Amino acid sequence: MPATRAPATPDDLAVDVRGLRKSYGDQTVLDGVDLAVRTGTVTALLGPNGAGKTTTVGILSTLLTADGGTARVAGHDVTSAPEAVRASIGVTGQASAVDDLLTGAENLRLMASLHHLGRHEGRARADALLDRFGLAEAARRPVATWSGGMRRKLDLAMTLVGEPAVVFLDEPTTGLDPRSRRALWDEVRALVAAGTTILLTTQYLEEADHLADRVAVLDGGRVVAEGTPEELKHAHDAGSLDDVFLRLTEPTTTTTEVA
Structure with missing residues (x-):
């Protein structure tokens, strides 16, 4: 039997979700979701298309409003203290947030300005992130000329400009080649090693197995x-997360995820 772990207390949790509900008309998207993410860890949220993964991230990042339940991020309630939540998080969505007409350096400096960093501090943080992600050589080229892997690295770097305590990664490696995917995995591991908490949605079972x-x-x-x-493998007598996932989600639901 795997070793048991002491139950998390509220002070241990970077994300604490209880009974979360969301509907659009008669379409129920979230039906009482409970989720606990310990500080300084990676939690992977898996599910078939339409399961409610992106909606969950949308509520936790204050982009959507829940119909019921509670959610706290970095100790702040998403409903009563949305500004405090936004100041504590970074979000990398499925769609890239970079501006193709700007250079990599200009994208990061723009984000630094949005975080109200001074000119000197903003440039220093942008340069440090370009170095960290191996993008310094391409920093002065328009992002439109960059590869998909480089653009995704820049997207994550922009998420980190504000030095968030909690990062939401919504399918961050979709469409990347295996080499670029593993490079992004390395960055996720480095973030967690430095104390950042990550909630990751992914369609890749291997990704969850390696990172979460x-x-x-x-x-x-x-x-x-x-x-x-x-x-999960032990409980379902399975050799891989793929087997667990298939057993838990078949037959797939017909729910359509909104957001």
Whole structure:
């Protein structure tokens, strides 16, 4: 049997979700979701298309309003203290947020200005991130000329300009080649090693297995299983997360995810 872990307390949690609900008309997207993400860890949120993953991230990042339940991020309630939540988080969405007409350096400096950093501090932080992500040589070229992997690295670098305590990564490696995907994995590991908390949505079971401390499987708007990758494999007598995922999500739901 895998070693048991003491239950998390509210002070241990960077993300604390209880009974989260969201509907659009008669379409239920989230139906009482509970989710706990410990500080300084990676939690992977898995689920078929339409399970509610992106909607969950939207609520936690204050872009959407829940119909019911509670959610706290970095100790702040997403409903009563949205500004404090936004000051504590970074979000890398499925669609790239970079401006193709600007250079890499200009994109980062623009983000630094949006975070109200001074000119000197903003340039220094931009240069440090360009170096960290191996983008310094391309920094003065328009992003339109960059590869997909480079653009995704820049997208994550822009998320980190504000030095967030919690980062939401919504399918960050979709469409990347294996080399670029693994390079992004390395950056995620480095972030966690430095104390950042990450909630990751992904369609890649291998990604969850390699990166996540805990995995939550979302189906039909509910969390149907949660645990470490090894705990889930053991509980379902499976050799891989792929087997676990298929057993928990078949037949797939017909719910359409909105947002």
